[in-house]
Amino acid sequence: MDLVLGTMYFGTRTDEATSFALLDRFVQAGGRVLDTANCYSFWSSPTGHGGQSEAVLGRWLAANPGLRPELVIATKVGVEPTDDGGPEGLSARVIEREAGRSRERLGVDAIDLYWAHREDRSTDLEETVAAFGALVRDGAVRRLGVSNHPTWRVEQARSIAARLGVEPYTALQLTTSYVEPRPGAHVPGKDHRFGFVTDETVDYLQAHPEIDLWVYSPLVQGSYDRADRPFPEAYDHPGTTSRLAALHILARDRRVPASQVVLAWLVAKGWKPIVGVSSVEQLESALASDRIGLTPEELAVLR
Numbered sequence: 001m002d003l004v005l006g007t008m009y010f011g012t013r014t015d016e017a018t019s020f021a022l023l024d025r026f027v028q029a030g031g032r033v034l035d036t037a038n039c040y041s042f043w044s045s046p047t048g049h050g051g052q053s054e055a056v057l058g059r060w061l062a063a064n065p066g067l068r069p070e071l072v073i074a075t076k077v078g079v080e081p082t083d084d085g086g087p088e089g090l091s092a093r094v095i096e097r098e099a100g101r102s103r104e105r106l107g108v109d110a111i112d113l114y115w116a117h118r119e120d121r122s123t124d125l126e127e128t129v130a131a132f133g134a135l136v137r138d139g140a141v142r143r144l145g146v147s148n149h150p151t152w153r154v155e156q157a158r159s160i161a162a163r164l165g166v167e168p169y170t171a172l173q174l175t176t177s178y179v180e181p182r183p184g185a186h187v188p189g190k191d192h193r194f195g196f197v198t199d200e201t202v203d204y205l206q207a208h209p210e211i212d213l214w215v216y217s218p219l220v221q222g223s224y225d226r227a228d229r230p231f232p233e234a235y236d237h238p239g240t241t242s243r244l245a246a247l248h249i250l251a252r253d254r255r256v257p258a259s260q261v262v263l264a265w266l267v268a269k270g271w272k273p274i275v276g277v278s279s280v281e282q283l284e285s286a287l288a289s290d291r292i293g294l295t296p297e298e299l300a301v302l303r
């Protein structure tokens with residue numbers, strides 16, 4: 001199973017009972033990898049602070065003793081708002097403190113994959129790399145990843161890690177989908193300047209097969225199948241029209257929703273889609289994508 005379960009709204013927009021049902025079903029279907037962040041989801045909480053998603057995961061893990069060793073739990077640091085409203089950033093002090101808080105909320109000894117959630121150019125990169133490396137050295141974290149950074153900064157951080165002899169980032173978390181917005185166009189809710197997969201990302205990954213790509217927001221909020229969720233205006237260009245035509249013909253021939261073909265297409269690329277779902281019905285649809293198995297001819301049609 002190459003799908004990751006995104007838990008961004010667990011404990012805020014998605015109530016605890018539904019969150020538990022989604023986690024239960026995901027694991028029952030063979031899913032093992034969960035994605036959260038220390039800041040999920042501050043914008044949905046009256047407190048203006050995150051932590052609800054990790055706390056729900058912690059209570060679910062406590063209710064399911066024995067599951068923990070089978071799971072990969074990924075969380076992030078860097079975006080939780082400080083009291084003055086800005087992102088907390090990636091200083092050594094923040095990384096060390098927040099790793100402790102996340103482990104406490106999750107109720108785990110170690111975080112399986114710890115992400116730098118977004119860039120912090122006000123902190124020296126060497127300080128960030130050393131702080132993440134120290135967490136791995138001390139056993140608080142098993143693996144490191146990086147989200148919403150330009151490729152050149154990822155490579156710079158990995159070079160610094162090699163020089164310091166500490167654990168490097170070995171995973172990227174970025175957004176893309178079967179259709180893409182016009183270059184430079186603003187996509188509402190996607191405010192990370194370097195959040196999108198680009199041709200440069202793909203080239204970098206080809207040169208570094210040891211680095212995984214996790215794809216966030218893979219279904220563009222459900223736009224492929226939902227009349228009530230039109231694609232944002234930034235997706236309005238001739239490339240989208242022709243790609244959606246090819247996608248919908250294939251989905252119709254296969255008698256599956258277009259969104260399932262999109263997830264299968266991402267997996268066929270060797271990437272890990274992080275699925276966001278708010279009902280068991282939506283989760284079942286995502287899980288069904290695992291059974292599609294696109295043929296080489298179909299992949300050639302989709303490109």
Ligand SMILES: NC(=O)c1ccc[n+]([C@@H]2O[C@H](COP(=O)([O-])OP(=O)(O)OC[C@H]3O[C@@H](n4cnc5c(N)ncnc54)[C@H](OP(=O)(O)O)[C@@H]3O)[C@@H](O)[C@H]2O)c1
Binds near residue numbers: 006173192225274
């Ligand atoms: N690193 C980062 O900066 C970053 C940023 C964003 C997200 N993420 C990660 O990526 C995960 C997914 O992000 P996302 O929620 O933005 O993903 P998304 O794929 O863009 O949207 C998920 C939403 O699409 C709708 N949907 C999904 N499947 C559907 C179906 N079968 N039928 C109808 N509607 C469907 C649901 O909307 P409704 O719930 O409204 O029905 C669902 O909540 C998050 O949980 C988080 O772990 C990371």
